[in-house]
Amino acid sequence: MGFLSEALSRVAPSATIAISQKARDMAAAGRDVIALSAGEPDFDTPLHVREAAMRAMSEGKTRYTNVDGIPELKEAVAAKFRRDNGLNVTAADCFVSSGGKQIIFNAFMATLNPGDEVVVPVPYWVSYPEIVRLCGAEPVFAVADASSGFKLRPEVLEAAITPATKWLILNTPSNPTGAAYTAAELRGLADVLLRHPQVHILTDDIYEVLVYDGGTFATIAGVEPALQPRTLTMNGVSKSHAMTGWRIGYCTGPRQLVAAMTKLQGQSTSCPTSIAQWAAVEALNGPQGFLADWRKVFQGRRDLVVAGLNANTGLDCLVPEGAFYVFPSCQRLLGKTSAGGAKLVTDEDFVLALLEETGVALVHGTAFGLPGHFRLSYAAANSQLEDAVARIQGFCAGIA
Template identity: 75%
Template sequence: MGLLSDALGRVQPSATVGITQLARQMRQAGKDVIALSAGEPDFDTPRNVRDAAIAAINRGETHYTDVDGIAELKAAVAAKFRRDNGLDVSADDCFVATGGKQIIFNALMATLNPGDEVIVPVPYWVSYPEIVRLAGADPVFAEASQETGFKLSPAALEKAISARTKWLILGSPSNPSGAAYSADELKGLAEVLLRHPHVHILTDDIYEVLVYDGLEFATIAQVEPGLMPRTLTMNGVSKSHAMTGWRIGYCTGPREILKAMVKLQGQSTTNPPSISQWAAVEALNGPQEFLAEWRDVFQKRRDYVVGRLRACAGLECLLPEGAFYAFPSCKGLIGKTSAAGRPLATDDDVVMALLEENGVALVHGSAFGLPGHFRISYAASDADLEKAMDRIEVFCGGVR
């Protein structure tokens, strides 16, 4: 009898975490490495949010809270969903967890059984299929390739649905591609889902505030209110307010599912961090004007990075509509050899050669289910982005 569980054996380690840790170790060893592998804003948490956390500490808000969050935060979450997304919900329809990932984990672990299927559009965030597998269910991959703008088409969704389908996971803007669905595109998917009442929808809206070129963010329960009774809408403050380390995610959805998630969370982490919750109250209720400035900075970085990538030999890159990632094709490099003589048989080879030979850490597209690409995060300083793009251009130019 082995020590480790069969469930854990079904799960792969996070590629993004692995590459980022490797880059960190290389820097600690004295190597010059620019890490563009992590998905984290490089801004500080806004001052008013930090001050709210300090005030909470000084008030003694350091004890256990309700498992699914303090009343003040759930009220702020409900107000945010009403204000920004047109969802008619109350605090009783909301749930708070230790990060957006725990929302997804709780929802899937609380609802999936062996034999159930979850539709995961490709490319996907690395954790989606692994959480599905950990819950004993089966991910069903519906490809949304570069030819479709990395977006799931209604026809591909229809084809992926079976009698065993329990969930569709839909992230917009997407990690890793930056693709963002318009309201009209979501309506097309909603029309399919309305024909299949056994399918629930989990929308990952964590990058909601980062959409560019005047695109108006939309979420599927907003576009088609008829889907609200079976939609879990997830969000958080990690990307919107540069609060990745504070670990606060939130959602709204059917109360039956929320009740099950409370039961699960009560036997795992219990409540989210109390101080972080009070900081999140201020983040959601306080001034939001800074978001426009942050969005402008990210859009300028996007334009710079995509322009430089398109000028590199062997790379093609679509213009992301949101988030802070680009997902270029590196198929033009595969089958060739790097300047240092390393064979480039896969996208993983390309990424590792670029790290070892030129000191830039990226994540291979295979980790997101779409070989022949890599993900680059432009949530970094302008200086680091310029140096990284210079190195990528040199690397691509040396491939033969």
């Protein structure tokens, strides 16, 4: 329609939301659906966090707050970055927003101009390139496929950088692959970035607490402090504390950028929800012991799913180091026909036929920039995962 903006025409709808909605519609129509398409922990928000929110309401803490967050939360955020990530920051270096996605929007809207480029490793979270395009800039895709464990190699990063490059997006552990960079791997990327002082780094660390097999989480500004003045380190409570609906993201970065993001947020959503902010204070400052228990559960689910998908199904699934996703290849099954008669030309054909014939909802790899794969979120009960894996195995066995 003529009144819609040109900027909107550059943006594609979210594939993960579209598949999840289709699964909900099928379930509402009475179909037996197992939805493994959305990235959301299935645990409840911890009780002490919920109680903090109830206290905030009973104490009347329900009014507007500072645009960039209440002082108590900014102090908690700064303490978290010092404690967990070795970043020498104070509350003045920190910023709070209505979820991690708004932080990315704010940062890019405040800094990108037409002609600017943002290096986006492939596969990517579906929103990264769309946010870049909405801000008038161009995503430059740097492939990090299964041959590199879905991790960006230094030489690939070097080749992607041009004089127009303004940002690099890093996401570790990764959505959609679960790949988690070690400190040594980040060191290789940091060496490249030190040679290109015009490039800023947005590191999305939202899955920080979910690193498996005894691995240690690393973030690039902690690995190379010289990069901290041009790094926006982003995190939030959505995945770590099962607070997806509370909508609290936070970050630390250069004060000039933080001030610009605050200015922009002041003209958009204003402050994040006051009650959710007080809950987030408790999430960051309160007991953290449950995280080890959740991590153990997720690691067990990962092992269940990887073993099941690799069990003579025609799929090839790497073992992810973190997050709660697997990103298997279905390439060997494409060009064939499902038992229900669907022609499986693309990975989207594969996931749509799987949903229609078995009720298992996944997201096709093309949505994340890497065709021939799909993403499965194992943030679900073991019984659901076992059922889903069995259905996937049956579906694959019927392909000819």
